[in-house]
Amino acid sequence: MTLNHQRGLTEPAADAAIDQACRMLRLPTLRQQFTAIADAADREQLTYRGFLAELLMAECEDRQRRRSERRIKAAGFPRQKWLNDFDFEANPNIQPAAVHTLAKCEWIRQGHPLCLIGDSGTGKSHLLIALGTEAAMAGFRVKYVLAAKLVNELVEAADELQLNKTIARYGRVDLLCIDELGYMELDKRGADLLFQVLTEREEKASVAIASNESFGGWTNTFTDPRLCGAIVDRLTFNATIIDTGNDSYRMAQTRARQAAEPA
Structure with a gap:
């Protein structure tokens, strides 16, 4: 599947393009949280750089969490202890x-x-x-x-x-x-x-x-x-x-x- 880059997309078209891009790039957290982060960025009047940083940090944090969960599971602990x-x-x-x-x-x-x-x-x-x-x-x-x-x-x-x-x-x-x-x-x-x-x-x-x-x-x-x-x-x-x-x-x-x- 190819992703056509176009200027002036409508909001529904932009959402669909973002969803498709996130699937292709394997960015599940960004795909799930994009709308909420975008709405928050709009309310808080973030700069473009601030908005991009929020997106990337959310993806990185969730990847780190999933890696930790995999390592904990691989350890073979008989029960959870903290x-x-x-x-x-x-x-x-x-x-x-x-x-x-x-x-x-x-x-x-x-x-x-x-x-x-x-x-x-x-x-x-x-x-x-x-x-x-x-x-x-x-x-x-x-x-x-x-x-x-x-x-x-x-x-x-x-x-x-x-x-x-x-x-x-x-x-x-x-x-x-x-x-x-x-x-x-x-x-x-x-x-x-x-x-x-x-x-x-x-x-x-x-x-x-x-x-x-x-x-x-x-x-x-x-x-x-x-x-x-x-x-x-x-x-x-x-x-x-x-x-x-x-x-x-x-x-x-x-x-x-x-x-x-x-x-």
Whole structure:
């Protein structure tokens, strides 16, 4: 389809020409919002340059939003979690300033690790997902995975002679979020395969983990002491370590809610 350029178009003809041009140029936001922006520009007596800037900024902002949504979806988070929803008052172990500094993603640019350590219900997974979401919105490629699922995938890939391909795939993302590390014992083969993923990413791309075990208790997960020490070394070198504590704020909220209910 060709677009004929004519001077002196009537308003309906101009609208139709704009619609056709936006389709051809793949400018969906401009196509949807042109009339409203044009009417606003007329009311506010914008210059031609101001009007053009409003149009282009609307298209750019919407494209950025759609890209962020695609990156968040590709990360594979099990549920939505946002930093704005985190109740810092419920867990005084976690310093808001430290978390908001992490949300700026400089640690990801430098390829540094993040370790969230604490008991169940203390906010580890919330922070892991929320910080991963912030990274995706900032333009980083993010992948979320449960530790057990990752190890099972690596074992299957090794059995099918696809291990190098799988490790390379996990090596390409900017931030790998591993949740529930320490919830189950890993045999030497599974631990060794996980170690290979961490080695692939070492000092090149960030890993963020959430674990209910302190580092001293990781020998319960990684039964080979030397391998356990090597994995801890990979995850703590240049790392930010946040101890979320032992008191479940979910349990505290449940108790408070029950106490407030009429008998």
